[in-house]
Amino acid sequence: xxxxxxxxxxxxxxxxxxxxxxxxxxxxxxxxxxxxxxxxxxxxxxxxxxxxxxxxxxxxxxxxxxxxxxxxxxxxxxxxxxxxxxxxxxxxxxxxxxxxxxxxx
Numbered sequence: 001x002x003x004x005x006x007x008x009x010x011x012x013x014x015x016x017x018x019x020x021x022x023x024x025x026x027x028x029x030x031x032x033x034x035x036x037x038x039x040x041x042x043x044x045x046x047x048x049x050x051x052x053x054x055x056x057x058x059x060x061x062x063x064x065x066x067x068x069x070x071x072x073x074x075x076x077x078x079x080x081x082x083x084x085x086x087x088x089x090x091x092x093x094x095x096x097x098x099x100x101x102x103x104x105x
Contacts, residue, residue: 020038
């Protein structure tokens with residue numbers, strides 16, 4: 001087990017590419033520990049296959065992008081996931097419904 005993971009159980013770690021932002025529904029950056037939508041700036045770009053409208057909808061005017069994950073950053077910059085905006089993940093044609101909770105792990 002990674003010593004880093006043992007120090008921050010439940011974390012997905014520190015982002016390796018791009019800078020994460022946690023924003024509220026109005027696009028305002030939230031303070032450390034507050035749960036909101038996760039946005040990234042400066043990471044590798046992505047697009048939805050054959051859906052330029054959906055691709056445009058997940059990018060903001062600053063060039064940040066979000067895939068709908070909800071979570072928070074701690075005081076050391078570690079990212080924690082807590083939910084998804086759509087509450088549905090499609091993986092390999094299978095619908096996965098994550099636990100809907102605002103509590104932290």
